[in-house]
Amino acid sequence: MYRDRQERSLDQEQGDEVIRHAAARLRVPLPIDSGFDARVMTAVRAEARVAKAGSGHRVVRGWWTGVALASVAALVLLAVRSQIGSFHTGTPNPSTRGLPTTGATASTITATQGRPGLQRVRFEFVTPEVGNVRRVTIVGSFNGWNTSVTPLRSLGRGRWATEVPLSPGRYTYQFVINGRQWVPDPGAPRDADSDFGTSNSVVTVAQGGMT
Amino acid sequence: MIGPPDIEGSSRQDEDAPIVARVRAGDVDAYAILVSRYRDAAVRYAYRMLGDLSDAEDVTQDAFIRAYRSVTRDQEPVRFEAWLFKILVNRCRTAAARRSRRRKLFVEDHLGVDRWAAQQAQDSRREGETDFEMDEELDRAMARLNDAQREAFLLKHVNEMTYEDMATLTGTPIPALKMRVSRACETLRACLAEVYHVS
Numbered sequence: 001m002y003r004d005r006q007e008r009s010l011d012q013e014q015g016d017e018v019i020r021h022a023a024a025r026l027r028v029p030l031p032i033d034s035g036f037d038a039r040v041m042t043a044v045r046a047e048a049r050v051a052k053a054g055s056g057h058r059v060v061r062g063w064w065t066g067v068a069l070a071s072v073a074a075l076v077l078l079a080v081r082s083q084i085g086s087f088h089t090g091t092p093n094p095s096t097r098g099l100p101t102t103g104a105t106a107s108t109i110t111a112t113q114g115r116p117g118l119q120r121v122r123f124e125f126v127t128p129e130v131g132n133v134r135r136v137t138i139v140g141s142f143n144g145w146n147t148s149v150t151p152l153r154s155l156g157r158g159r160w161a162t163e164v165p166l167s168p169g170r171y172t173y174q175f176v177i178n179g180r181q182w183v184p185d186p187g188a189p190r191d192a193d194s195d196f197g198t199s200n201s202v203v204t205v206a207q208g209g210m211t
Numbered sequence: 212m213i214g215p216p217d218i219e220g221s222s223r224q225d226e227d228a229p230i231v232a233r234v235r236a237g238d239v240d241a242y243a244i245l246v247s248r249y250r251d252a253a254v255r256y257a258y259r260m261l262g263d264l265s266d267a268e269d270v271t272q273d274a275f276i277r278a279y280r281s282v283t284r285d286q287e288p289v290r291f292e293a294w295l296f297k298i299l300v301n302r303c304r305t306a307a308a309r310r311s312r313r314r315k316l317f318v319e320d321h322l323g324v325d326r327w328a329a330q331q332a333q334d335s336r337r338e339g340e341t342d343f344e345m346d347e348e349l350d351r352a353m354a355r356l357n358d359a360q361r362e363a364f365l366l367k368h369v370n371e372m373t374y375e376d377m378a379t380l381t382g383t384p385i386p387a388l389k390m391r392v393s394r395a396c397e398t399l400r401a402c403l404a405e406v407y408h409v410s
Contacts, residue, residue, distance in 0.1 A: 016396065016400065017407070018399060018400045018403050018404050018407050019368060019396050019399060019400065021403075021407050022349055022352075022368075022399055022403060022407075023369050025345070025346060025349055026349070026353075026365070026368075026369045027255070029251055029255075030251070030254055030255055030258055030264060030267075031264075032250065032251065032254050032264075032268065033268055036250060036268055036271075036272070037243060037246050037247060037250065039272060040246050040250075040272050040275045040276065041239075041240075041242070041243050041246065043272065043276050044239060044242055044246075044275070044276060044279045047276060047279060047280060048239045048279075048283070051283065051284070134263075134265045134266065135265065153273065153276075154273075156309070
C-alpha cells in the first residue's frame with residue numbers, strides 16, 4: 001500500500017511540468033573553465049608517471065625534510081603571532097597589487113627518485129586561510145611560468161601539494177593563489193635576481209637529491 | 212557492480228569500454244576522451260551540489276584523477292560513468308561537509324555568478340531577463356533542498372539515472388531515494404509553480 005502510494009507519487013513527478021522545466025534548466029551547460037580538460041590531463045599524466053616510476057621511491061636527503069619542517073613551523077608561528085599577511089618582501093609584484101594577502105603560508109619541499117635522471121620534487125603549500133584559497137598552482141622556470149598547468153591538490157585543512165618531475169638543475173618558482181596572487185615560497189631560499197620586484201624562490205635539484 | 216543499465220547507459224557503456232581498455236593498457240591520452248565526454252555532466256552535478264563553480268571544477272578534477280587511479284590500478288569498472296559518479300558523489304559530500312563547517316552559504320558564489328552572468332549576456336538566444344530571473348528562482352528553490360534531497364533529485368531528474376544505479380552509487384536504499392526525490396519535487400513544485408506559470 002505504502003509502496004503503491006510511492007509509485008503513484010513517482011508517476012506524478014515524472015509527468016510534472018514544473019519538474020521537467022526545472023530539470024531542463026539545470027541541464028543547461030555551465031561556463032566551465034576552458035583549461036579544465038588540460039588541467040585534468042596534466043594531473044593524470046603526472047599520476048601515470050608516478051605509477052610508471054614504480055613503488056621503489058625513497059626519500060632523498062631526509063635531513064633536509066626535517067630542517068624544512070622545523071623552519072616552516074617557526075615561520076608559521078612567527079606569522080601567526082605577528083599577524084603578518086604574507087611573506088612578501090620588498091616591492092610587491094605589480095600583478096598582485098590591490099589583492100588581498102593570502103595569509104600566513106608555509107611550504108615543504110621533498111625529493112624522491114623517479115625515472116633515471118629525474119627527481120620527483122614535492123611542493124607543499126600551507127595556509128590558515130582555508131576558506132579564501134580555492135586554487136593553488138605553481139609557476140616556475142620548469143613549466144614556462146604557466147599559471148594553469150601545474151595545479152596543487154588540496155589535502156584539506158589548508159594543505160596543498162603536488163609533485164613535479166625535475167632533472168638536476170636550479171629552478172625558480174612561486175605559488176599562485178586563486179589564479180591571481182603570486183606568493184614566493186616562505187620555506188625556500190630566494191633568488192637574488194628579481195625581474196618584477198618580488199624575488200622568486202629557488203630549488204636546486206642535485207644528482208642525489210635537492211638543496 | 213552497477214545495476215541493469217538503460218538503453219542510453221548501455222550505449223555509453225559500449226562506447227566507454229574500448230577507451231577504458233586503452234587506458235588500462237597504458238594509453239594515458241585516451242583518458243582525455245572520457246574527460247571530455249563526462250566533464251559537463253560531472254561539473255554540472257558538482258556545481259548544483261556545492262553552489263560554487265570553482266569548487267565544482269576542483270572536486271570534479273579530483274574525481275577524474277581518482278577514477279583514473281582506480282581504473283588503472285584496481286578492477287575494470289563495469290561502467291565508467293557510474294564509477295566516476297560514485298567517486299564524485301562522495302567527493303561532493305566531503306566538500307559540502309567541509310564547507311558547512313566553514314558556514315559558507317550555498318548561494319555565495321561570486322566567481323560562478325560572474326561567469327554565469329557573462330555567458331548569459333553573450334547568449335544571443337535569450338530574450339530579455341525572464342529566463343535569468345527564473346533561473347535565480349530555481350537556484351533559490353534548489354538551495355531550500357537539503358543535501359540528500361538535492362543529491363537524489365539531481366541524479367534522478369537531471370542525470371536521468373535509474374533508482375538501481377542511484378542506490379548503488381549512493382549506498383542508499385531505493386525506497387529512501389524515492390522519498391527524497393518526492394520531497395524534493397514537492398518543494399520545487401511549491402516554489403516554482405508560480406514562476407513557471409503552471410497551476
